[in-house]
Amino acid sequence: xxxxxxxxxxxxxxxxxxxxxxxxxxxxxxxxxxxxxxxxxxxxxxxxxxxxxxxxxxxxxxxxxxxxxxxxxxxxxxxxxxxxxxxxxxxxxxxxxxxxxxxxxxxxxxxxxxxxxxxxxxxxxxxxxxxxxxxxxxxxxxxxxxxxxxxxxxxxxxxxxxxxxxxxxxxxxxxxxxxxxxxxxxxxxxxxxxxxxxxxxxxxxxxxxxxxxxxxxxxxxxxxxxxxxxxxxxxxxxxxxxxxxxxxxxxxxxxxxxxxxxxxxxxxxxxxxxxxxxxxxxxxxxxxxxxxxxxxxxxxxxxxxxxxxxxxxxxxxxxxxxxxxxxxxxxxxxxxxxxxxxxxxxxxxxxxxxxxxxxxxxxxxxxxxxxxxxxxxxxxxxxxxxxxxxxxxxxxxxxxxxxxxxxxxxxxxxxxxxxxxxxxxxxxxxxxxxxxxxxxxxxxxxxxxxxxxxxxxxxxxxxxxxxxxxxxxxxxxxxxxxxxxxxxxxxxxxxxxxxxxxxxxxxxxxxxxxxxxxxxxxxxxxxxxxxxxxxxxxxxxxxxxxxxxxxxxxxxxxxxxxxxxxxxxxxxxxxxxxxxxxxxxxxxxxxxxxxxxxxxxxxxxxxxxxxxxxxxxxxxxxxxxxxxxxxxxxxxxxxxxxxxxxxxxxxxxxxxxxxxxxxxxxxxxxxxxx
Amino acid sequence: xxxxxxxxxxxxxxxxxxxxxxxxxxxxxxxxxxxxxxxxxxxxxxxxxxxxxxxxxxxxxxxxxxxxxxxxxxxxxxxxxxxxxxxxxxxxxxxxxxxxxxxxxxxxxxxxxxxxxxxxxxxxxxxxxxxxxxxxxxxxxxxxxxxxxxxxxxxxxxxxxxxxxxxxxxxxxxxxxxxxxxxxxxxxxxxxxxxxxxxxxxxxxxxxxxxxxxxxxxxxxxxxxxxxxxxxxxxxxxxxxxx
Numbered sequence: 001x002x003x004x005x006x007x008x009x010x011x012x013x014x015x016x017x018x019x020x021x022x023x024x025x026x027x028x029x030x031x032x033x034x035x036x037x038x039x040x041x042x043x044x045x046x047x048x049x050x051x052x053x054x055x056x057x058x059x060x061x062x063x064x065x066x067x068x069x070x071x072x073x074x075x076x077x078x079x080x081x082x083x084x085x086x087x088x089x090x091x092x093x094x095x096x097x098x099x100x101x102x103x104x105x106x107x108x109x110x111x112x113x114x115x116x117x118x119x120x121x122x123x124x125x126x127x128x129x130x131x132x133x134x135x136x137x138x139x140x141x142x143x144x145x146x147x148x149x150x151x152x153x154x155x156x157x158x159x160x161x162x163x164x165x166x167x168x169x170x171x172x173x174x175x176x177x178x179x180x181x182x183x184x185x186x187x188x189x190x191x192x193x194x195x196x197x198x199x200x201x202x203x204x205x206x207x208x209x210x211x212x213x214x215x216x217x218x219x220x221x222x223x224x225x226x227x228x229x230x231x232x233x234x235x236x237x238x239x240x241x242x243x244x245x246x247x248x249x250x251x252x253x254x255x256x257x258x259x260x261x262x263x264x265x266x267x268x269x270x271x272x273x274x275x276x277x278x279x280x281x282x283x284x285x286x287x288x289x290x291x292x293x294x295x296x297x298x299x300x301x302x303x304x305x306x307x308x309x310x311x312x313x314x315x316x317x318x319x320x321x322x323x324x325x326x327x328x329x330x331x332x333x334x335x336x337x338x339x340x341x342x343x344x345x346x347x348x349x350x351x352x353x354x355x356x357x358x359x360x361x362x363x364x365x366x367x368x369x370x371x372x373x374x375x376x377x378x379x380x381x382x383x384x385x386x387x388x389x390x391x392x393x394x395x396x397x398x399x400x401x402x403x404x405x406x407x408x409x410x411x412x413x414x415x416x417x418x419x420x421x422x423x424x425x426x427x428x429x430x431x432x433x434x435x436x437x438x439x440x441x442x443x444x445x446x447x448x449x450x451x452x453x454x455x456x457x458x459x460x461x462x463x464x465x466x467x468x469x470x471x472x473x474x475x476x477x478x479x480x481x482x483x484x485x486x487x488x489x490x491x492x493x494x495x496x497x498x499x500x501x502x503x504x505x506x507x508x509x510x511x512x513x514x515x516x517x518x519x520x521x522x523x524x525x526x527x528x529x530x531x532x533x534x535x536x537x538x539x540x541x542x543x544x545x546x547x548x549x550x551x552x553x554x555x556x557x558x559x560x561x562x563x564x565x566x567x568x569x570x571x572x573x574x575x576x577x578x579x580x581x582x583x584x585x586x587x588x589x590x591x592x593x594x595x596x597x598x599x600x601x602x603x604x605x606x607x608x609x610x611x612x613x614x615x616x617x618x619x620x621x622x623x624x625x626x627x628x629x630x631x632x633x634x635x636x637x638x639x640x641x642x643x644x645x646x647x648x649x650x651x652x653x654x655x656x657x658x659x660x661x662x663x664x665x666x667x668x669x670x671x672x673x674x
Numbered sequence: 675x676x677x678x679x680x681x682x683x684x685x686x687x688x689x690x691x692x693x694x695x696x697x698x699x700x701x702x703x704x705x706x707x708x709x710x711x712x713x714x715x716x717x718x719x720x721x722x723x724x725x726x727x728x729x730x731x732x733x734x735x736x737x738x739x740x741x742x743x744x745x746x747x748x749x750x751x752x753x754x755x756x757x758x759x760x761x762x763x764x765x766x767x768x769x770x771x772x773x774x775x776x777x778x779x780x781x782x783x784x785x786x787x788x789x790x791x792x793x794x795x796x797x798x799x800x801x802x803x804x805x806x807x808x809x810x811x812x813x814x815x816x817x818x819x820x821x822x823x824x825x826x827x828x829x830x831x832x833x834x835x836x837x838x839x840x841x842x843x844x845x846x847x848x849x850x851x852x853x854x855x856x857x858x859x860x861x862x863x864x865x866x867x868x869x870x871x872x873x874x875x876x877x878x879x880x881x882x883x884x885x886x887x888x889x890x891x892x893x894x895x896x897x898x899x900x901x902x903x904x905x906x907x908x909x910x911x912x913x914x915x916x917x
Contacts, residue, residue: 088723090900095768100893153768157784168725305724310751312724 001089001315003043003352004080004105010061011073012038017382019372021352023082024343027366028356029416030374035382036356039374040173040319042075043354046110046150047317048171054148055112057140063380066135070122070142072113076155079106084347088314092168096152096161108166109155110148118145170302170313172295176321180291185279187266195294196263198301213259220257228253284326289335292323296342300349317352324359329410336365360413368405373416373479385479387416390464392471400461411452418450420482420660421466423459428549428630429486433657435637436649442661449660457526459485460533467537482539484656489544490524508546509612510599543656547615550622552650554615560645563618565632567625574621577614584613591620683707690715690904705737708908709744716748721903727753729902731760741908757907758877761884762790764898766875769887775867782883786873793827793876799868800826806864809856822853829862831882839885841866 002023008014013035028036044052055073064071079093081104093106114122125138152161187193201209237251268279268290279287296318305312323339324332336355343350357363363371373385391401415421422444424430430453434444444451454462463485464470467478491511492503496519503521511520521528527544534540545552557563561578564571573585589597600616603609622629633647640646649657681696683703690711698704712728722728728751732738741754755763766787773781800823804810812818828844841862846854855861866879875883888894899905 086723087721087900087903088725090897091723091725094725094897094901095764097769097894097897100891104893104897154771157768157771157787159768165725308724310722310724314724 001079001085001093001351002082003077003317005078006039006042007074007076007078008038008042009074009076010064010071011042011055011075012059012061013376014038014042014382015061015063017384019384020386021354021372022370024347024352025340025366025370026352026354026372027363027370028354028372028374029358029363031376031417031419034374034376036374037176037321040175040321040354040356043077043317043319044171044173046075046077046108047166047169048173049110049148049150051173054146057136057143060136060139064132064135066126066130066132068123068126070114070119071139072111074112075110077108077110079108080104086314086348088168092165092314095159095165098154107153107155108161109151111151111155112146112148114142114146118142168314170299170316171319172299172317173319174292174295174321174323176325178288178291178325180284180287181280184287184291184294185268187264191298192268192294193260193263195298195301196266197260198298200259200263202301202307216259217256220262224256285328285331288323288326289331292320292335293338296339296350300346303349315351316349317354318350319354321356322358323355324357324362329359329361332359332361333365336362340366358417360410360417363413363416364408364410368401368408371416375480377480383480384477386477387465387479390467390470390474390478392464392469397464397469400464403458403461404465407455414450415452415462415465416479418481419448420450420484422449422451422484422486422656422660423454423462424451424486425457425488426453426455426549426626428626428633429453431630431634432549432553432637433486433653435634436653437657437661439637439646440649440654440657442657444661447661457487457524459487459526459530463530463533463540466540468534468540480539482660482662483541484659485530485534485540485542486549486653486656487527487530487542487544488524488548489522489527489546491520491522491547492524493518493520507596507599507612507616508551509603509608509616510596513599513602541656541659543652543659545650545652548619549650549653551615551619552652553647554618555611556648556650558611558614560647562636562640562644562647563633565629565636567628567632568621569624570621574617577617584617588617588621591617681707684710686710686714690718691721705741705908708906709741712745712752712904712906713748715904716751719904722751723900723903726901726903727751729760729905730754731757731905731907733757733908737908753902758790758880762880764901765884765887765894766790766880769891769894770883772891773883773886781867782870782875783873787875788873790875790877790880793829793878795823795826796869796874799865799872803861803865803868804856807856807861812853812856815852817849818852821850822856825850825853825857826862826865829866829878831878831885833885837889839882841882 003021005018005020007016007018009016013033017035019039028039030036041052045055060071060073078098079096081089081102093104096106096108097104098107099105122138122142125141126135129135129138149158150161150166151157152159152165183189183191185192187196201212204212231253233251233253240251269276270279270282270286279290299313299316299318301307303313303316323335327335339350339353339355343353355362355366368388371387373387375383375385377383388401388405391397391404422433424433430451434449434451437444437449452462460468463483465479466481466483467475470478489508491506491508493506493510494503495501496517503525506520508522511522523544527542530542534542546555554563559578561575564574564578568574570588570591573588577584577588584597592600596616600609600613603612637647683706685707687694696704696707708730712730715728716722719728728748730741730752732741732754733756735756738754738756742749742752745752745754753760770782770784770787771780775781801810801813804812812822825843825846829841830844831839832842833839840859842859843850843857843862846857850857869875870879
């Protein structure tokens with residue numbers, strides 16, 4: 001059994017939204033105010049009502065338009081059978097079923113409403129107002145009369161769910177502002193205390209337990225007697241007999257220390273290199289980790305039927321806001337990987353875990369399947385995306401899904417969080433495009449644009465996330481974001497009349513030069529397939545230049561020596577080429593095939609010939625040093641040397657930058673947006 | 675149960691996992707024996723989950739309270755109730771909404787049903803029902819009227835040869851001959867339906883609805899037997915449960 005779906009109506013930022021969950025781990029991501037915390041709180045309202053208290057007037061959907069009747073908050077949760085169902089699961093839902101198929105479903109509905117008897121008074125107070133402020137004031141006035149109910153099964157039959165049965169859900173909620181230190185590190189605190197008491201004599205038989213207990217009492221009694229012996233009580237009680245109060249009896253000291261009293265005196269210490277210090281003096285990160293791990297342990301104790309019998313929890317569930325709090329990225333990854341493995345290995349001890357996060361390390365450890373992405377759509381409604389469900393159920397779709405899962409590291413995870421994404425082929429684009437964007441007042445940081453290097457030409461694998469090739473019925477669960485694919489044009493040609501001839505890369509100036517001997521393609525098959533794939537989605541676009549980033553950069557900046565960096569081969573000769581339209585020196589000529597040189601010389605327009613010759617040479621000389629070269633160029637783009645001509649951004653790159661920065665947040669200052 | 679065993683009221687069964695029936699004369703200690711058995715099950719069972727209960731059905735509310743009192747610690751895991759309140763609470767109340775008539779409409783206004791009572795005759799329902807068959811003249815015939823009302827108070831649920839439940843008067847005599855046309859299963863169902871639409875159901879209706887629900891939705895049994903892995907009926911009529 002697992003919580004398969006939650007529908008939230010009129011609660012905080014949710015007007016009426018349904019979110020689906022999977023068994024085990026669910027990772028909820030999204031920008032601030034997209035509803036992540038509300039989603040967890042809604043779960044807690046159903047399964048851990050006491051901790052959440054009553055909703056206040058601010059918990060009603062804030063854009064609620066004044067209506068004729070008192071608004072209600074409704075949270076409906078659907079439980080569904082799974083392969084690991086136990087008889088306890090079936091007993092738990094015995095009165096709550098809504099579907100009796102083999103894949104049975106049960107429902108719990110939390111509702112916070114004004115009883116019918118007070119509805120007329122509410123309407124009178126409302127007196128037809130359409131003023132939202134007044135409407136909310138009236139809600140506030142009637143709030144003391146609001147009641148809370150949890151119904152089981154078909155909510156129309158209004159059968160209240162038995163609270164004893166509801167208590168079999170053990171729902172632990174760690175909110176973002178958890179005060180780990182005061183909650184955990186003293187035995188006086190109920191949480192640590194109950195955890196310690198859980199493990200007291202945990203594996204002992206009842207008889208042995210009784211023996212240990214009475215032995216403890218004996219010893220504590222001895223201690224007490226010793227202590228009392230050191231107290232000069234007669235002196236203290238002298239006055240008692242003098243005032244005559246002693247007539248009622250003689251005061252003595254009794255009472256003793258039980259295990260629990262001593263547990264309360266314990267403090268959590270951390271021992272490192274044989275030196276112990278109080279846990280309160282340790283870093284917040286490790287303390288958070290200790291806290292979460294102890295909580296997980298205590299949940300398994302509470303779910304242990306062997307230990308707790310009829311009081312055992314049947315459905316332990318954990319809600320954690322930002323498990324990454326104070327944790328180093330490597331520990332974030334480790335913590336989540338640990339939770340994942342627990343959920344997989346001991347599903348009965350942690351049925352479902354719900355995590356909200358802003359951490360790309362957490363998402364990369366969680367992989368794709370558990371991720372639920374919340375975002376505020378332009379309409380103000382909350383959009384809900386399930387990245388892993390978008391891949392078509394075909395061999396290709398499966399391959400894409402596997403590819404994305406395999407390569408979804410922390411850097412690539414950024415695209416799940418960003419407002420727009422730029423997919424690029426290699427490291428040069430990854431470094432230079434953001435540099436151009438930021439120089440031209442469209443900073444990717446401010447616009448929250450993720451730049452993701454797909455390494456090679458595997459764009460297509462990532463695009464289903466954004467709706468390309470996704471079945472129509474799933475489209476609303478795709479990420480509604482702008483995406484630009486920056487793809488090399490990579491023109492090519494193929495010899496005609498030759499069996500098994502292959503497309504071979506060529507220079508743009510070679511295109512259509514000899515149609516009798518070759519077929520030509522101005523852009524690569526990859527680029528053309530991409531254009532076909534994204535055609536259906538207005539938010540996706542493909543941008544290409546003439547050949548590659550280096551080539552197009554050179555075309556856009558012919559004669560600008562800033563382009564030539566120290567990482568390139570033949571840099572002096574290249575610089576010379578920038579300055580004069582001299583013939584190619586011999587060592588540069590050697591970079592080309594004879595036919596390529598012939599094609600260059602065949603360009604009639606001298607300016608064209610000059611600039612293409614430079615671009616082709618530039619490309620060849622940068623090919624072996626892309627990373628280092630890009631690093632140097634990035635610096636020049638961001639902070640051009642004084643008195644130099646700034647590098648121009650190739651037009652297709654500029655278009656791509658515009659695409660991903662339009663319609664996202666307005667930059668903070670000094671930027672131009674069309 | 676092929677070989678009947680002979681028990682005294684203090685004997686225990688070695689095997690608590692099979693169906694059984696205990697027969698004995700009045701006052702021979704069946705209830706005493708059953709309480710002992712429930713305590714034994716509460717202690718020994720490996721099938722009681724934290725959400726499960728041992729169900730004990732008894733015939734009167736007084737008997738229910740008496741058994742509860744005598745169960746001791748086992749009362750925590752036991753639910754003792756009358757057959758009516760058991761079926762109402764676990765079958766009829768949560769699942770009445772599943773029952774539809776031939777046109778697909780709800781058989782009863784399930785959202786209004788929150789209790790069950792003796793059958794009482796509501797006069798507007800009664801008159802309206804007579805009008806349906808153009809039989810209002812019965813109202814002018816005191817003898818027939820009294821008789822008809824008595825028969826309606828005593829409607830019972832029977833099971834036909836196909837296993838389907840239907841309504842019939844408890845008994846009819848020769849003097850019923852002037853009202854027999856009103857006592858057919860169809861007309862009695864129509865009469866009952868009037869109450870169900872108002873959310874009124876009586877004790878007999880609880881049995882009728884529970885029977886139909888468990889027959890039409892056999893999957894419910896799987897959940898009930900998870901909730902009540904052990905169910906005992908301490909009454910003269912036997913109620914067998916398939917686990």
